[in-house]
Amino acid sequence: MALQRIIWLSVLGLGLILIALLGSGVRQYSLYAGHKAIADQSETLLFRFTIIREQLMDELLQAENGNLENVSRALEQFNSSLSSVLADRRIADEYKLGFMQAVDISGMVVMVRQLDARPHAPELRRNLNREMRILGERLLLFDRLVVDQAKRRLVGFQNILIGTLALLFFGALVALFWGYRRVVLPLVCLNSQGKEVLDGDRLEISCPADGRWLSGVVAMVNDLLRHDAEMADRLERQVALAAMGRRAIAALSQARTMEQLGVEVCRALRHNSDYCLVWLGCPLRPHGLKLLGVAGGGPGLVEPDNLALVSGLPVAGREPGKDSGPVQRALATGEPVVISDYLATVSPGLLQDTKLAGRRAAYGVFPLSEEEEGLVGVLAVFSTANEGFAPCELDLLQGVATAVGMALRQFSATAPGREHKWQLLGFNLAESGGIMAGVAHEVSDLANGMINYAQILADEPQEQQTQREIAAKLIGTGEQLTGIMKKTIFYSRGGGHDEEFLPLGEVLADAITLSRFSMKGSGILVEQDLPADFPSLPVNARRMQQVFMLLCEQARRTLDLRYPTKDQNKRLLIKGEISSRKQGRCLRLCFNGQSSRIDPELLAGLQEVVAEQGGELQLDTTGAEAVVKIEFPC
Template identity: 30%
Template sequence: MALPLRSSIYFTAVFLMAILAGLLTLGIRQYQLLKNYETVISQSEKMIFHFSIIREEITDSLLEGRFSNLSGINKEFEDINTKLSQILANKHVPDEYKLSFINQEVDLPGIIIQFRGIDKERIDTNKLRMLNREVRVLGDRLMMFDRVIVNHAKRKLIGFQNIVIGALAIVLFILVNVLVVFHRQVAVPLLFLGRQVKEVAQGIRASISLGKKSGEVSELAESFSNLLISKDQSSEGLAKHNRTHLAVESVAYSIVHAKSKENLFQDICKSLLVNDDYYLAWIGLPDMEHKKIRPVAVNGTNTMSSRECEEYMDILLNSAEERGGIYNSAMQALLKGEPVIQSDVLSGVPKGLRKNIPFEGSNLSCASFPLIWNKVIYGVLCIYATSRDCFEDTEMDLLTVMTTELGLAIYNYDVLAQLRQKKVLNKQIVSAVKAVLISISSSGKILSLNSEAEKIIGRKEQEIVGGSFLDFFVPLGEDPQTYKDKGIEALNSYMLDDIREMVVPQKDGSQRILRCQLTNCLVQQDDEQEVLCIGQDVTEQKRAVEDLSRNLDAERGRKIETFRASHLAALGELTTGVAHVINNSSNGIINYAQVLEDEAKDSAWSQGQIELLEKIIKEGERVADIVQKLLSYGREMEGLKETVKIGDVVSDANMLVKEHFKNDGIITTLHSMEGLPPVTVNVAKMRQVFIHLLNNARRALNLKYKGKDDNKRLEIKGEMAAKNGKNLMRISLTDWGVGIDPGNMSKIFDPSFSTKPPDETAGMGLAISKDLVEDHGGFLHVESELGDHTTVAIELPVN
C-alpha cells in the first residue's frame, strides 16, 4: 500500500536527515580520532627527536673523552622519562602496546641513576660501554614503540574511514532510489500533467486525465480538470449574461432615442437580437374584447427577411391558438400579469410547416413578458431562443426590469400624445379667443409664440424667438432698467398662476399693455422646464377705462367747480355787503379822526396825542384799502383784460395773505419786478392764481415747520425768458417746504387729486391755476424735490 505523497515526502525527508546526522556524527568522530592520534604521534616524535639529540651528545662525549658532560645528561633523561610517562598515560594508546613496551628490557630510571653515578676521577670503561649499549637499546625500543603507535593510528583511521565511505555509499544508494521513486510517482505525472495543461490552453485537448494513475497527482489532475470545467461553465455563463446585458443596454438606448412609439417597438425587437441566443422577437398589443393579441413589430435573425419573420410568427401564433390557451404564452402573460416561459414551442407545429422554420429540430423556448406600468398592461413582448439553459433566473430578472422600463416608455409616449392633443386644442382655443400665447424656458428665453403675440410686440417671430422675455415685457409700474438688471430672478420672483399686467414697448416709443398669466407646462424642452405665458392685449380696454376715469374726474371737477363758483358767488355777495358796511364805517372813523386831528392842532394837545390820531387815520385808510381790494376780488372775473405791471398783481395777492404768513412765521422774500414789462391779463383771475399758489406754499411750509424757523421761507421773483422764439415773463414762487412725492407729480393737475386729509376741504388750486394761466396763453410748470423745495413757475407772453 503506497503512502500518500505528503507522508512519503515527510518520511523521506526525516530518513535523509537521520542518515545525514549519522554521517555528520561519523565525520566528527573521525576528526576527533585524527586530532588525538596526531597529538600522540607528535609527542612520540618529539620524545624520539629529543632522545636522538641526547644520544648523539653521549656518543660524542664518549668518543672525545669528555666524560664530565655525561653527568649533566641525567636531567635530559628525566625529561624524556616524563614525556614517555605522558605517552603511556594517553588513553588512545592501546594497553597491550603499553604492556609490551614496559615488559621489554628497558630500564630508563636505571640509566638515569647510572649517569648520576659516573665519577669524574675514576672512569670505569666497562660501565661506560654497558651504559652506551643500554642507551642504544633504549633508542631502538623507543623507535619501535613510535612505529607501533603510528601504525596503530593508521589502522584506526583507515578503518573508520572505510566505515564512513560505506555509510556514504549506502546513503547515496538510498537517495538514488528515493529520487527514482519520486521521479516515477511525482515528476513524470507532473510533467505529463503540465503537457496536458499546455495542450488544453492551446485548444488541442478538452480535458485533463492521468489515466490509471492514482494518488495526489491524480487528484490534482482531477482538480485541474474540474477547474477547467467550472471555468468553461463560468465563461459560458458570463458570456451568456454579457449577451443578455448587451441586449438590455441596446434596448435602453432604443427607448431613449426612439422618435415614436411605432419606431420604439421595431427598435426593441431589433435590439434584442443583439443576443445571439435569441432567434425571434415580437411585440403585440392586447385586444381584450376579442381576447387576441395584435402583433405590431417583429424581427428575427440576420438570415430571415421581414416577410419570413412575419410568416414564422404567424405559424407559431396559430399553432399556439390551435393547441389551446395554456400553450399561448403571450396571452397567459397578459392574463397573469407576469412573465411566462414555454418550452418546446415547436412540438405543436405540424411537421410540414416545420420545414420552413430555420430553427426546426431545435428545442425552441419562448419567454413572454407583459409590458406593465402602474398596473396597466400596454402590450406583451415575446422572445424565442434555442439555448438549453436559456431564460434562467438572472436572465429573467434582467429582462423583467427591461420590460418594466419599456412599459414606462409606452406610458410616457401615451402621455405625450395626450399632451400634444391638448396643446393643439389649447392653441385652437387661444387662437379662437385671440389670446397671446408665448412659450418661455426656465432661463427666460422665448421659445415660441403665436400671431397675436407678434401683433402686441410689433415684431416678427424670427426677431423674437431666442431673445429674453425681459427685453420685451416689463411689469406695469416697475422701472425697466431695474427690472432687466435683476435678470431671471425678476421673472422668477413672480408667482406662477398670478395674473399680471406687462408693459410692451413698441418700436415707435408707444406702449401696449398685456394682461397675462404664467403657468408651468408639463413638457420639457432641452432639459429645461417650459413656462407658458397666456394673456390678452388690454391696451384699448385700459385706454377706455382711463378715458372714462378722466371723464368722470372731469365731470366731478366741473361739479365741484360749479359748486365752488356758486359758493364763491354767494360768499362774494355777502362779502360785498359786509365790505360796504366796513368801508362806510372806516370812512366815518377816518372823518371823525380827521376832525379831532384838526382840533388838536388848534388846541393845546400833546404831540403824543396827535400821533395817536394820525395812526388811527392811517390804519383806517389801510382798512379801507383792503376792503376796496376785497371788493375788487369779489366782483365778477369775466371782465376785460388790462395791461398792468405783474408786480402789482403779485403785491395785491400777497397783501391779502400777508397776515396769515406773519402769524405762521413765514419769511416772504419778494424781489423787485420794476424792470419787467407790462402784461395784458385779467387782473382778478391772475390775482386768484397767485393766491392759490401762495396758499399751497403756506401749507407746505407749515407741514415741514410747525413753528417759526429761519428756513421757513418763500421766495418770489420775476425774470424774462425765451421759448420757441417768443419772449416770456416768468414769475417763480419757491418754498422750502415738504416738497412733492415723485409718484404724485403726474397727478397734481388732476382736479380730483388732493394730498389733504379727509377732514380738510379738498382744493383744486393747481388745476384751476393751470387753466387760468393757459387762458392767458401762458404756461404753468412745477418742479419739486421731496423734503427740500417746490418751485412753481408761471410764464406769460409779454406785449
C-alpha cells in the same frame, strides 16, 4: 498531500546527508590531527633519547664521569615526557603495556647515579649500555607501532567514507531516476497537455499514471479551465444580450406605429438564439389576448387564442388550471415572473405543430406598465438556455419592457378622452419624443461600447492588467447605462398619484442628465453653476422633474430658433444660489435661454406645480434673454 510528503521527505533526506557529510569531515579532521600529534610526540621522544644516549656515551668514554648527574636529570625528564605520551588515549593499551614491561627508565637512572659514585665499575657500564640499547630499540618499535596504528585508523575511516559516498552517489542516481520517472515525466506530460489546451485540441488535462501525487493540482487546473470556459460562455452570452438590447432600442427609436413597434421589438429579441418564442401583447378581460407582436414558435402559435392558452391566459371555452397565471401575477405585482421548465406544465397537445414541442424552456413575463396607467401589457419570452434567465438578463428584459411601455404610452397618448400629464403642462408628444430619442441614441452608443469592450475580451487573449482595464470600462459603461435607464424609467412612468419625495438637488441632476442627450443632438452646451452647500429640500420627485425637463426643452426650442446652426452662444446655463429675503434664506434656481413669449396657460401650470412644493416660479424678461427663476425657502 502526496506532493507535500515528497517535498518534505526530499528536504529531510538532503538535510541528513549534509549533516552526515559535515560529521564525516569533522571526524576526518580529528583523526588526521590525532595521527599528526602522535607522530610529532614519538619523533620528539626519539630525538631526546638520541641526545641523552650521545651525552651518556661521551661521559662513559672519558676517564672521569663528571657530568653523569646531568644525564640522570635528563633521563628523569625523559621519563616524565614518556609518561605523558603513554597517557594519551589515542594509543592502544596493549602497546603501552608492552613498552612499559620492556623498559625500566627508573632503574637506568639508578644505574647512572651508581656509576657516578663508582666510575670504575665495568659491570655497571655494561649493564647501562645494554639498557640504553634496549630502550632505543623499544622506542623505535613503539614509534612505528603507534604511528602505524594512527595511520590505520585514518585510512580505515577514509575507506569507510569513500564507500559511504559511493553508496550515496548510487542512491542519488537511483533517486534521480525515480524522481525523473515520478516527477519530471508527469510534469512534462502535463506541460504537453497544457499546450494542447491552449491550442484548443482538448478541454481539460488528465493525471499521468506515474503522477498520482499531482491529482490535486490536476483537479484544481481542471476546475480553473471549466471556470474559464464558463466565464467565456457567460461573456459571449453577455455580448449577445448587449447586441439584442441594442437592436431592441433601435426598434423603439425607429417604430412609427404601435403595431410596427411590437413586431420589430419581438424580432429584435428573437435574434438571441436562446429565445424560441417572444410575444408582446395586452391580455383582454375576461379572456383572450390582444397580440401586438410575435416572433418564433411556429405557425401553430400565430393565433392569439392558441398563444394565450400556451402562455397561461384564459381563453373562451377553456380556462387554465390555476386561478392566477404568470401573466396575471406579473401585472398584479408589477414585477417579472419567471417559471423554469414551464413547458413541462403545458399539455403536449397544445404544443403540437409548434417549435416548442418536445423542448425544455423557461418562461419569463415582464410587465410593460402598471394597471393604473390605463395600458396593460406584457413582454413574454421563452428561453431554452440551460440555466434559464440570468439576473442581468432579467434586468435587461425588464428594461426593454419598460421602454416598450413608455413608447406605447406615447402612441396611445393621442387616443380620444385620454389625459396626459404633459398635456396638462403643454408638453406635447413631439417634445417628449425628442427627449426619448436622445436617450435612445445615448443608450445605443453605450451599448455599442459595452459590446466592443466585451468583444475584445472574447476574441483576443490579453494580459491580466489589460483585462482588468477593459473589464473596468465595461463595468463603468454598464453602470452608466443602468443609471440612464433608471432615470428614463422614473421620468416616463407618469401617474398623478405618485407621492415619492426626493432631495431637490437629486431631482434636478436627473432632469439635467436626461435633457443633456437631446441638447447634445441640437448642439447645445449645458452648463451648471450650483452651490456646493445645496440644501436638501424634499419635493415631489415626479412633478418637479417634469417641471425642470419642460424648462430645459423650452430652452432647447428657443435656442434652436435663435441659433439655427452651431454657435458658441448656443448654451443653456442653470445657475443656483443661496440668497436672503425678508422671510429668510432661500434657494434660487435660474434657467436662461427661455422665450419671452411663453404660453401664459403653460406658465400658470408650472407656477401651480412649483407652488404645491412650497416654491415660487417667475419669468424675468428684463434682460437680454428671458430667464425663469424658481425660489424655494431654506
